[in-house]
Amino acid sequence: AQSVTQPDIHITVSEGASLELRCNYSYGATPYLFWYVQSPGQGLQLLLKYFSGDTLVQGIKGFEAEFKRSQSSFNLRKPSVHWSDAAEYFCAVGRSNDYKLSFGAGTTVTVRA
Amino acid sequence: SQTIHQWPATLVQPVGSPLSLECTVEGTSNPNLYWYRQAAGRGLQLLFYSVGIGQISSEVPQNLSASRPQDRQFILSSKKLLLSDSGFYLCAWGGVMGDADTQYFGPGTRLTVL
Numbered sequence: 001a002q003s004v005t006q007p008d009i010h011i012t013v014s015e016g017a018s019l020e021l022r023c024n025y026s027y028g029a030t031p032y033l034f035w036y037v038q039s040p041g042q043g044l045q046l047l048l049k050y051f052s053g054d055t056l057v058q059g060i061k062g063f064e065a066e067f068k069r070s071q072s073s074f075n076l077r078k079p080s081v082h083w084s085d086a087a088e089y090f091c092a093v094g095r096s097n098d099y100k101l102s103f104g105a106g107t108t109v110t111v112r113a
Numbered sequence: 114s115q116t117i118h119q120w121p122a123t124l125v126q127p128v129g130s131p132l133s134l135e136c137t138v139e140g141t142s143n144p145n146l147y148w149y150r151q152a153a154g155r156g157l158q159l160l161f162y163s164v165g166i167g168q169i170s171s172e173v174p175q176n177l178s179a180s181r182p183q184d185r186q187f188i189l190s191s192k193k194l195l196l197s198d199s200g201f202y203l204c205a206w207g208g209v210m211g212d213a214d215t216q217y218f219g220p221g222t223r224l225t226v227l
Contacts, residue, residue, distance in 0.1 A: 032214045043203055043218040044157075051214075090157065094214045099145050099164065099207060101216055105156040 002027040002093045006104035013081050014112050021076040021107050023091030032094040033074040034101065035065055039087045047089075050074065061085070086111040115140035119204050119219040126226055132177075132191035134222050136204030139185065145208035146187040147216060148179055151201040163187060164208070199226045 003026045013019050025031055032051050036044040048059025055067040065076045074091060088108050092101040116139045126132060138144050148160040159172045161179035169179050176195050180188045187204060201223055207216040 034215070036218070041221075041223070043220045044205075046215065046217065049215055096214065099214060100147075100159065100162060101214075103157045 002031060002095060002102050004091050004093050004102050004104035006089075006091055006107050008107045009105070010108045010110070012110040012112060015083055016080050019076075019078045019081045019085070019109065021089050021091075021109070023074045023076065023104060024072050025074065025091075025093045026072065027093055027095060029095065030069075032096070033065075033067060034092040034094070035059065035063070035074075035076045036090045036092065037061075037087045038090065038106075044090065047076070081109075081111055083111045083113070085109060115206070115209075115217065117204060117206055117217060117219040119202075119222050121222060122220065123223045124225070126194050126224065128196055128226055129193045132189070132194050132198070132224070134189040134202055134204075134224075136187040136189075136219055137185055138206045141185070141206070141209060143184060143208070144206040145213075145216075146181060147205040147207070148187065148189050149203040149205065151203065153200070157203070161189070194226045196226050199224055 005024045007022050034049045035047040037047050038044045047063050048057050050057045050067045057065050063078050067074050088106045090106045091104040094101045118137050145164050147162045149157045163169050163181045166181050177191050201221050203221045204219040205216040
């Protein structure tokens with residue numbers, strides 16, 4: 001079965017600084033990879049996804065992620081963080097025709113002024 | 114465009130009382146539907162999923178059940194709530210042609226069992 005590890009439970013970053021959230025997955029074939037964001041008390045919003053093709057994926061809100069097969073990673077990045085980016089971020093992995101996702105435990109991002 | 118609704122948004126129930134949470138999806142047909150739970154300080158746990166009317170798969174044995182009486186309606190129920198049923202319940206839909214593996218989430222229901 002596939003699994004996802006988000007090594008960082010909590011990250012604090014200054015507003016305007018860059019952000020990188022790590023995600024490692026375990027799956028035998030090429031996975032489907034996702035990043036979601038959750039603001040307090042809200043549902044999850046899809047930031048971006050990777051199915052195939054270009055390994056650098058652009059998403060909403062200025063986020064991007066890079067799929068690295070050799071490292072089994074799908075790290076999320078943003079060049080300049082805004083206070084509104086404070087939230088919890090979840091990486092997820094799925095596989096073709098399974099229709100289920102495995103989620104990481106999440107990384108909470110705090111943005112300081 | 115597709116939208117997903119959940120209600121109620123917040124619910125406080127006594128231990129031993131019944132539960133019914135509802136999720137509906139608009140703007141798509143025959144979606145896959147999912148129920149997740151987030152307990153405090155923990156990640157997402159898939160509880161049930163459905164690929165069609167009357168078809169329910171349970172991921173974790175528990176005090177809850179799910180039903181899908183209509184194509185775009187998914188209900189989470191319990192006959193008697195436990196304290197451990199407290200949490201944030203999220204409904205999601207997916208399975209759109211050409212984007213079958215992506216899931217889209219509703220706003221969630223905060224359940225507190227006292």
